[in-house]
Amino acid sequence: MACTDDFSCTDEKLSRNWRRAIRTCSTLLLSAGLAACSSLGSSGPSGSAVRSGNSMSVSTDIHVVELTDTVARQLIVAEQGRTFADALGEVPPAGTRIGRGDVLDFAIWESPPAALFGVLGGEAGLSKGPALAPRATSLLEQMVTEDGRVTLPFAGTLNVAGRTPQQVAREVEARLVGKAHEPQVIVRVTQPVTAMVTVVGDVAASTRLPLTAKGERLLDALASAGGVKQPVGKMTLRITRGAKVVSLPLDRVLLDPRQNITLQAGDIITALYQPYSFTALGAVRNNAEVPFEGTGLSLAQGLGRIGGLDDNRASIRGVFVFRFENPATLGPLLPTNARLTPDGRLPVIYRLNMSDPGSFFVAQGFALSDKDVVYVSNAPLTDIQKFIGILSQTSFSIVGVANQVR
Structure with missing residues (x-):
């Protein structure tokens, strides 16, 4: 219907212009929003971005591993090989072997008439009884030389390093046959300089x-x-034996008697204060650094400690564990020609699909490591829901302004 005066015509023109402007703004907002859904606020990369393993900030290869029962078993086997019992094993008692620098005491007994060492011993003879009683003579203490030898009167030079005191005593007796009368020898290590271990650290x-x-x-x-x-529960023991260095939580040693291994000469034991923790990020109920005990924590337990996944945001197919892994742990899972970090580690992302009921058993068998990052990505529709919410609020605001103008 045509307008009848200047005021009504002007009002109708303004209404048409506002409606046209609203439609234009809505169209532009919808187009821009749909094109920029991925730029909406987020707590981390999408599940598809993580699964691709592509990164512009890490120069090494990122290996994505589907966390299955087979993978969990492979990691358990690799972890068992890094215990004290498996890596170092049991050794014979170190005090039974003579080392370079050790100080030895030789006591030589002779049956009467004890002439050879009785004269040498003089009043220093250990026997003060009748003349016909066996006499024992204690020679001056002998230090094992750098080439592993000692020298005794009438017995000459003996190679003793690496042998037991009993073996050395039998050799001395054999060398004194025909020189001393029915000699019997006792050898003792009085100062075991080499058969020692060092304990340092937070002790x-x-x-x-x-x-x-x-x-x-x-x-x-x-x-x-x-x-x-x-x-x-926050202590780690590290044993250095030659070129081998093995670490294990103190709790594990206390709970597993096999890890309380026999020490070897030269071992260095370091007690380290090392509280274990993992970091939880993404669509979980509690983003935090979570401490755990040295006895270990499974992925299922870790998710429980942070309150589980956020039902409103989380993708149950997008539970990831970020870790710098030891290549030896992966075994056949290690990709060929993988580029490692300068310290010889491989960035690995373990992915767990929690839509599969069996994944809960896998999560119970997968142990978290110190400094792991547990990340849960948003569900694919989360960004769309965010955008719809923003669009709805914006649309109501525009309509409200238009109503006020009219």
Whole structure:
């Protein structure tokens, strides 16, 4: 209907212009919003971006591994090989072997008439009884030389390094046959310089423990240092034996008697205060750094400690564990020609599909490691829901402004 005056015509023109402007703004907003859904606020990369393993900020290869029962079993086997019992094993007691620098005491007994060493011993003879009683002579203590030898009167030079005191005593007796009358020899290690272990780190008092034929074990050495100063659940023990370095939580040693191994000469035991933790990010109920005990924590337990997944945002197919993995742990899963980090690690992302009921059993068998990052991506429709919410609010605002203008 045509307008009848200037005011009504002007009002109708303004209404048409506003409606046209609203339609134009809505169309532009919808187009821009649909094109920029991926730029909406998010707590991390999408599930598809993580699964691709592509990154512009990491120069090494990122390996994405589907977390299945087979993979979980492979990791368990690899972890077992890094225990003290498996990596170092049991050794004979170190105190039974003579080393370079050790100080030895030789006691030589002769049946009467004891002439050879009786004269040498003089008043120093150990026997003060009748003349016909066997006499024992203690020679001056002998230090094993750098080439592993000692020299005795009438017995000459003997190679003793690496042998037991009993073996050395039998050789001395054999060399004295025909020189001394029915000689019998006892050899003792009075100063076991080489048969020692060192205990350092977060202990009450760093110490060096001499090893004996008893066969001192790991916890014996720890007790000799006065024990640890921090809570047991946050302590890690590291044993350095030659080129081998193996670490294990103290809790594991206390709970598994096999890990309380017999020590070897030269072992270095370091007690480290090392609280374990993992970081939870993404669509979970609680984004935080979560501490856990040295005895270990499964992925299922870790998800439970952060309150589980956020039902409103989380993708049950997008549970990821980011880890710098030891290549030896992956075994056949290790990709060929993989580029490693400078410290010899491989960035690995383990993906768990929790839409499969069996994944909960896999999560119970997959152990989290210190400094792991557990990330849960948003569900694919989450960004669309965010955009619809923004669009709805914007549309209501525009309509409200238009109503006020009219």
